[in-house]
Amino acid sequence: MTDQSLPTLDLSPECVAAAQTSKAWPFEEARKLVKRIEKRDPSRPVLFETGYGPSGLPHLGTFGEVARTTMVRTAFRLLTEDKIPTRLICFSDDMDGMRKIPDNVPDKAALEPYLQMPLTVVPNPFGGEEKSFAGHNNAMLCRFLDTFGFEYEFISATDFYKSGQFDEVLLRAVERYQKIMDVMLPTLGEERQATYSPFLPISPSSGRVLYVPMKDVNAKDGTITFEDEDGTDVTLSVTGGNVKLQWKPDFGARWAALGVDFEMFGKDHGPNMAVYDKICKVLGGVAPEHYVYELFLDDKGEKISKSKGNGLSIDEWLTYAPSESLALYMFQKPRTAKKLHFDVIPKAVDEYYTFTTKFPAMPVEQQLGNPSWHIHSGSVPELDMPVPFAMLLNLVSASNAENKDVLWAFISRYAPGVTAGTHPHLDQLVGFAIRYFDDFVKPNKSFKTPDEVERAALEELDAKLAALPADADGNVIQDAVLDVARGIERYQDPKKKGPDGGPGVSVAWFSALYQLLLGQERGPRFGSFVALYGITETRALIAKALAGELNTQ
Incomplete structure (x- = not known):
């Protein structure tokens, strides 16, 4: 069992009352659990379970089950005013035989003699303290869950079977064969x-x-x-x-043996749900409440597989973004299939900070629907993020920064008084931005060579920027950028209205700017970017684009 403790909840009457009607999906699931235990001994813990098959390295879908189940657990605690004990078990089916050798192990041939042997017997091909393949994968999972701060109990199927804790249900299975x-x-x-x-x-x-x-x-x-x-x-x-x-009877037997009240699983288990329930009943248990979520897909739209290693690993996401952004991705639309690859990271990061910074000003009803409440189990930190992640990525792109000091020079000028010491979360993002840019943005940068219309537009933009004061804010700069496009037919959008009643500006103008100046198709609000990067520095970029020098970088 981990040494993490459950976060303290706000149990004020207003908060508890708001939980009764909250439409956030964890509260909807938690209300089913409240109804389930109405006539039960309130001293008996409500048991939440997640299952893990250590046939491959843990991926983000594995983490998602624990994160989402924790969200339902927290919602249940609030609904019941934290008067009913709860437990969360992470159960590893590590006694399962290794049916095939994963593609992402160092030496596949070395594992061939161990095919069909229990995963806790298969040697650890990765080295380190853990002796078995399952031990290594279990340790990786627990390490991340501990780092994130989950409160849970880890159970190994091998230990569960060998220690006799499964004996009663196994003997019952013989009787009811x-x-x-x-x-x-x-x-x-x-x-x-x-x-x-x-x-x-x-x-x-x-x-x-x-x-x-x-x-x-x-x-x-x-x-x-x-x-x-x-x-x-x-x-x-x-x-x-x-x-x-066998895995289907094992599902139901585990529910019966442990007395599981809630378990969620992927859509691929959906067709077998009735089988699990029936086995549980045959073995004297009561089937738990279920929640079936959609599967994660890789960048090609294919199902993520631990054995293929075609999805993001936990460590890969955390190389480029804070863990809270991952939890947000898990919270949003769990019953909608979503691609889980590197391109989704920047948006998830910025959305997390947006939700968190808006949280304190929200009424309690909206707070309970805010993803940050569920990510932080009700204890949402106060954060100030003056520069979004997407903006940092563009700043790295424009400045060719290779270390934090370069970016902080721009940030400190843009937001006086903001330092790495006063804003540690921003400093963390600065490091993430440099890493993400180097690995995913820089290799794909492709600068567009300006045509005649674009050259004229850039020259006019340069003149507009030159006329602005050096300390002009993002809104003033954005207006100047829009003024340039309003007079160019290519960038006019008749579906939008400008301030003079004429056509508004199309997104094609901003797409062109990012392709011409940063070598990418999209980015954050351009006026805000210029305010951060600097008017003088942006004009220098324009000059390089006009001279054809950016393509040589």
Whole structure:
């Protein structure tokens, strides 16, 4: 169990009352749990569970389950005025056999002899303190969850089976073997039905997890008999870690053994939900409340897979952005399929800081719908972010900054009194911006060569900027930028109205500016960027663009 404690909640009558009607999805799920336990002993903890299959390195979808479940847990705590104890368990199915070798391990050939062996027996190919493949992946997951501050209990399936904590349910599964088969067989094809068993024995001769039919299931003795890989018949007790359950029965058995009240899982589990529920009931449990979320996709729109390693890892996201931005991405529209790749990071960062800085001024009803309330479990920090992440990325692009000092020189001039010491979150973002720019923006920069219309527009913009005072703010600069485009037919948008009643300015003007001056198709508000970068410095960029020098950088 982690040493993290649960954050203190605002349990004022106003806050509790607002929670009763909040439309934020964690509150909607939490209200179902409140109804579920109405007639139950209030001293019995409400158990939240997340499952993890350590067949590959943890990815952001894995983290998302814990983050989202924590959000529902916090909402439940507020709804019940924190009077009912709660637990969050992260359960790792690390006794599962390694069915295939992941693509993203250092030496695939070294793991081939361990195929079908429990993941806690497979050697750790990454080196380090952990001896097994599952141990390494479990440690990675826990390290991140601890860093983020989640309060949870980690349970290893291997420990759970071997310690005897699963014995009662396993013996019940032997007694009710036929009832389990009655649930499972209709879900299988004819060929699979002939060999199926909910029990997966660990071969005494090879150590592998065996998918074999049962020759005998003895309820009185709590044993199963099967043909081992060496051709001999073997009888094993189902207790003590000799046997594990197939993944579908295991789902329901785990719910029954632990008394799980809430679990969420991806859409790919949706078709099996009824099976899990039935198995849980057969084994004497009550199926938990479910929440089915959409799957994350990679940049090609394909499902993220731990074994393929085609999604972002936890460490990759945290190389370029704060963990809170990741939690925001998990909070937003969990039932909508979303691409999870590097391009989504800048927007997530800026949206997080926008939500957080607006939080204090909101009425309590809106605060409970603000993602930051759920990200921080009700304890939202007070933050001031004078420069957004997208702006920092453009500042790195324009200044070719390679270290924080260069960026801070611009920031301090733009916002006097703002330093790395007074704004540590901004200083952190400065480092992220340099890293993100170097790895993802710089390699793809492509400056457009101005045509005649664009040359004339840049020259007029230069003249407009020259006429402004050096300390002109972003709004004044933005007006000057818009004035240039209003007189150029190419950049007029008849669907918009300008201040004189004529056509407004189209986004094509700003797209052209970013392509001409920064080598990218889009960016933040241009006037604000110029105010940060500097009028003199922006004019120098324009001069280089007109001289064709930016393409040589």
